[in-house]
Amino acid sequence: xxxxxxxxxxxxxxxxxxxxxxxxxxxxxxxxxxxxxxxxxxxxxxxxxxxxxxxxxxxxxxxxxxxxxxxxxxxxxxxxxxxxxxxxxxxxxxxxxxxxxxxxxxxxxxxxxxxxxxxxxxxxxxxxxxxxxxxxxxxxxxxxxxxxxxxxxxxxxxxxxxxxxxxxxxxxxxxxxxxxxxxxxxxxxxxxxxxxxxxxxxxxxxxxxxxxxxxxxxxxxxxxxxxxxxxxxxxxxxxxxxxxxxxxxxxxxxxx
Ligand code: SF4
Ligand code: SF4
Numbered sequence: 416x417x418x419x420x421x422x423x424x425x426x427x428x429x430x431x432x433x434x435x436x437x438x439x440x441x442x443x444x445x446x447x448x449x450x451x452x453x454x455x456x457x458x459x460x461x462x463x464x465x466x467x468x469x470x471x472x473x474x475x476x477x478x479x480x481x482x483x484x485x486x487x488x489x490x491x492x493x494x495x496x497x498x499x500x501x502x503x504x505x506x507x508x509x510x511x512x513x514x515x516x517x518x519x520x521x522x523x524x525x526x527x528x529x530x531x532x533x534x535x536x537x538x539x540x541x542x543x544x545x546x547x548x549x550x551x552x553x554x555x556x557x558x559x560x561x562x563x564x565x566x567x568x569x570x571x572x573x574x575x576x577x578x579x580x581x582x583x584x585x586x587x588x589x590x591x592x593x594x595x596x597x598x599x600x601x602x603x604x605x606x607x608x609x610x611x612x613x614x615x616x617x618x619x620x621x622x623x624x625x626x627x628x629x630x631x632x633x634x635x636x637x638x639x640x641x642x643x644x645x646x647x648x649x650x651x652x653x654x655x656x657x658x659x660x661x662x663x664x665x666x667x668x669x670x671x
Contacts, residue, residue: 417447419531423564431478440483440500440509444474445567446493451664454490470668488513489547492595492627498553499563508563509542514552515594515632520544520571528556529568533635536565593633595626603637607644614638614655624655 417425422445431441442463444455449471456464456474463480464487488496488511498511520526520541528539543555558566590600598621606617614637617623623637624630638649645652 419534419565422531426564431476435478436499436501439502440498440511441478442476442481442483442485442487443497443499444476444487444495445497446474446491446495449473451669452492454492455487455496458486458490460484460486470664483511485511485545485553488553489549489551493631494628497567501560501563503557506560507557508560509555510558510563510566511553511555512567512569514554514569515550515591516570517590518571519546519552520554520569524571526554526556526569526571528558528562528566529570530565531567533568536562539566539569541569592636593621593623593626595628595633596622598623598633600636600640603640607640612641612645613653614641615653617641618655630655 425447426443426445429443430436435441446452446455451470453467453470453472453474456467461480461482461484463477463482465475465477467474483498483500485498488494488498491513494513494515496513500509500511503509514520522541522544524541525538526541527535528537530536537559539556539558541554542557545553545555547553554569556566556569592598592600592603602621603617603623606620611617611620614624614634617637618625624634634654638652638654641647641652642649
C-alpha cells in the first residue's frame with residue numbers, strides 16, 4: 416500500500432480546476448489500480464463518473480456533473496472516495512468521510528483525525544452524519560485547509576483518567592473490525608488470548624482481511640492489537656501483502 420505522501424501527490428494531480436473547486440463540493444477518488452469493480456459508476460445518478468468500457472477501468476470524474484452528493488462514497492467497497500468542500504469557510508474545508516465503525520459519532524463531537532498511514536493529524540469537529548441503507552455513514556468533518564488532502568479517517572474516542580485514548584464502547588462484540596467478514600473486536604481479542612501472535616494466524620482462524628476490501632480497514636487494527644499484545648512494533652510484525660479490493664461480478668460481465 417502506498418504511503419500518505421505518495422497518495423497525496425497522486426490525488427493533488429487529479430484535482431479539479433481552481434474555478435470548479437470554488438463552486439462547491441467535489442468527489443475525489445483515490446482508486447489507482449485496475450480492479451474489477453464499478454459501484455462508483457453505477458451509483459452516480461448524475462452521470463459524473465465516466466462510463467466504464469471495461470470493469471477494470473479506473474474511475475474518472477466529470478466535474479461539470481459532480482454535485483458532491485456522496486452516493487458513490489457510500490457504496491465504494493474500498494472506502495476510496497472522499498468529498499471535499501473548499502467553500503466551507505476561509506480557514507476550513509469540509510470533508511465527507513465514509514465511516515463503518517461503532518460507535519457512530521454525533522454532530523458536535525470532537526473526533527481524532529488520521530492520515531492514510533494512521534498517523535494522528537488533528538482533532539476535528541463533526542458537522543453532519545448521514546446513514547445509508549448499507550449501514551455506511553458519511554461523516555462530515557471541518558478540517559484546516561492545509562490538511563484537506565491528508566486527513567482521510569476518523570476515530571471516536573474518549574480520554575480516560577490516565578490520559579490513554581480508549582474506545583467509547585466497551586461492547587467489543589458490537590465493534591466490527593472486519594465489515595466484509597463481520598468479525599468483531601471481541602473475536603480478534605479472543606484469538607490473541609488463545610495465543611495467536613501473527614496476522615496470518617488470525618486470518619486463518621477468523622477470515623479477517625479475506626473479504627472484498629482485502630484488509631484495507633481491518634489489517635491496521637489487527638496489527639495494532641497484536642502490537643499491544645506482543646510488545647512488538649507494527650514494523651516488526653509480519654504484515655501480509657495488501658491486495659486490491661474485490662467485488663463479485665457476473666460471469667456474463669467478463670465476456671461482454
Ligand atoms: S459525489 Fe455524487 S455526483 Fe459526484 S461522482 Fe459521487 S455520486 Fe456522482
Ligand atoms: S474501489 Fe471504489 S472507487 Fe474504485 S472502482 Fe470500486 S467503487 Fe470505484
